[in-house]
Amino acid sequence: NPIGVDIQPIFVSHDRWWNQIEHSSWERGTFRIFNKYITPGNTTVVDFGTWIGPTLLYHGQFSKRSYGIEADPVAFATVRHNVRLNENATSWGGRTSVDSGCVSRPEDVGILTMRAGKAPGASMSGLGKVAQDRGARSMTWKVRCYTLQDIFENYWRIPKPYEDVFVKIDVESYECKLIPSFYDWLKEERFLPKMFISFHPQIEACIEE
Secondary structure: OOOOOOOOOOHHHHHHHHHHHHOOOOHHHHHHHHHHHHHOOOOOOOOEEOOOHHHHHHOOOOOOOEEEOOOOOOHHHHHHEEEEEHOOOOOOHHHEEEEOOEEEOHHOOEEEEEEEEOOOOOOOOOOHHHHHHOOOOOOEEEEEOOOHHHHHHHHOOOOOOOOOOEEEEEOOOOHHHHHHHHHHOOOOOOOOOEEEEEOOOOHHHHOOO
């Protein structure tokens, strides 16, 4: 951990992932991006989907404030426990929080069906055709979805200007629908948030919907 603060994980089912993170063998490029674009003590970070929390618990150590949102109920239970575990055990835990839900384009706001990848909590849960293609036998659940504008303005009340706001987006190919929907929200803003977007190979199926 290059920041020098220990992260305390929970749930042994994810031990393999935490071991990879501890030994810097999981998504090294992601953490380099955080180090480059998040200014310690100044940048507010919005992290979705935050999965079991490796990225949220990392930038939470040095950001001004870190918010996470996760739609997979198993992953959310894990990251919520991990955030709570660090609240009183660390100097930065009180600046980090996570909520359950998903971020969607305006026309998808409301209750949607999400489908697991290999299993709930396994990091590949998704919405739309990509998720449906996994077959009827994969597990599904209902999740409430909000626009990012609504989350910024009415739930987390992140103040403008967004010049020192960093948004990490990892939504398993739904990015093809989500990202264009930001235009109407941000087109009049003088200062835009920085966005780090994960693009997935399944995006072709998303575009075809």
